[in-house]
Amino acid sequence: MFDRLAAFGVHAFTALGAVLGFLALVAAAGHRWEHAFGWLGIALIVDGLDGPLARRLHVKDKLPRFSGEHLDLVIDYLTYVVVPAYIIYEAQLMPRGLGTAAAALILLTSLYHFSDSESKTEDGFFVGFPALWNVVALYGFVFPVPPPLAFAVLFLLVVLTFFPFKWIHPVRVRRLRPLTFCIMGLWAGATVAALLQGFPGSLAVKATIALATAYLVAIGVARSLRERQGSAAAE
Secondary structure (H helix, E strand, O other), X not given: OHHHHHHXXXXXXXXXXXXXXXXXXXXXXXXXXXXXXXXXXXXXXXXHHHHXXXXXXXXXXXXXXXXXXXHHHHHHHHHHHHHHHHHHHHOOOOOOXXXXXXXXXXXXXXXXXXXXXXXXOOOOOEEOOOOOHHHHHHHHHHOOOOHHHHHHHHHHHHHHOOOOOEXXXXXXXXXXXXXXXXXXXXXXXHHHHHHHHXXXXXXXXXXXXXXXXXXXXXXXXXXXXXXXXXXXXXX
């Protein structure tokens, strides 16, 4: 009985992400951008913790009828895609007249990623841009650029959704995991500082976020190159 209640508790914890996404949406509607990203940040923490909890407590075995994976996908689409798309639209980060088009591109192409049964490699990397639009929206405030350039970057990421370029999953990828956790800790600290300082944040904050991002992208590049070299050697 206790095991089943614990399993229900894990699902309830996951479901909390839906409420956090709603609160982020409400904050964004009021143009309280730092608050919106604060709620999304808490949702990100919940999303990072619920998987390990579910595996540790064997939730799938205790409640086989209820799919935590489906629940997680629904909430992730809200917090990683829908709310960020609205923020990008409402904050007018895109050129005039292209806000709706940008939001539509985010919403539609993310559905491809979420429904792709081969969106992750066996060693934990994402295949194609993993719909991290919450991070993209955040960077629109931390690193403000002219709207045409912002749209070009967004369009590039949309295109990369369909290319087999590898993107690191900070929790599931074992390679360099201790270093990755340290880098992610610095990134999280700098992000919180940006929210507390008010966007765009200090130069030190922006430099920390930029360097951490460069590290994460570099890991994905290295993984992609190893795969290409392995394929070439096999031929």
